[in-house]
Amino acid sequence: MKQVPRHLDRPPLDTPILQWWANEYDFVYAILNPFFKVPSYSPSTTQYGVTHVGNSALQDIINFVTTTKISTSNDAPDDFDSTIKRTGQQVLWSDVQRAIGAEDFVEFARTVWLWVVHSDRSDKNLAIARALTRYCDENHVYPPEEDVLPAVLEPTLSEYLRRLSIDEVTIWSEWRDKSLRVPAAAFDRSNPVVDLPGEKCSGIAAEGFFLSWEFDDVVGLLCLTEELHSKSSPLELFEGFAITPSMYSDVLNPVDLIERNPRPKLS
Template structure:
């Protein structure tokens, strides 16, 4: 057996999540990162979303970090709303849009197809798994309707308030906030996390970003995967029964086979 503390870490990418957590948690929920709109804001005027880079496009005389800075500066040029300001605005004023609504508008069969399109859009899939046609429809529709796409790899500002409420409904007053790898963990009051500042813009949370929320009694865990458009919530049977997670987030319950690449698995129905 390994020495991983399963009550506070995410499983390996290729591991079925529920079996991996056996002995720590009995139930898991995949909360989909929502699409959203903000009245009066056009995504085209905002510094928002993943900076997509393809190594084959990098000039030979520029190293990766320098090239990233160049692309970042190009994307920020002429934008009215910088990234940090948008995160705070989103937390306060965004209206969420369900994946099921986007699927209906684009005639996609289910959330797996939409996940495939989102991952394709950030160059996060092998070529044989990509769906470029779906990406084109998705990007065109969202541009026309001024809809912000969800992002991967961090807790969404649109979900932060509900994540706080989730842990509060579990009877908790504080939570351990950790980075992705377990190197930096800070105990934080849930009341503090509930204020209007997005977690990505705060300097009182882990230096490399808030990527895990851990109940001090190890009964509840939320985490994000660096390349995925969802927040996973795992807990004990007692905790998951009490927090009514399906009322807060669009998503689905993990099956025994669910891995982080569930787009390649049998569809698990969305909780209505």
């Protein structure tokens, strides 16, 4: 397999983010994939998103895929992602946290992630997870999309690229083996959802700019050079936070979850 250039590659889990990209970018931000609402639709009547099969055995997964009825009355229509892009309304993580009364953001955010990907890890706060399910059911809110550029976030990305004076980007597949050049205007709300045929849109790149997502994650990493950052901070438009020298690419995981390289010294 052809080696992925570092400016398009996610940092390994044992290396701090800013250390990994020190020669490519000057700033990195964690961008939270939003919760969202779609007028006239609800998760209970129009299902949308990844189907999880948990920790099932391989044969059980094969049986599920080969015997489960693919289409149900609750399935979203084929173009639902474009409907989300056109009419969807973002719901901030901070608003959800406030609504369910979760006090600690780190615990809340980690539980959101583990709840979205249906993980049974012991550090998922079950009270928060149950509150998230109730909140979304009662308020017709969809959970954050995972692995990809969310449809509801495309118009925000369009505006940010405009502020950075970026007219064209390359969208990349998860393994960076497929790509497609698209105009930045393709992300405008009035256009269909941006699509990389047969692949997930897991990376978006331009000179001095990179935004990417990992498998089973609801947080993107947005990288910028000093020149682009001086035009506009991502936090003017996106919900998220700046990456610090002690953070790794699995930003919602405890740092001591696995063995890591030492924290880099600040100069």
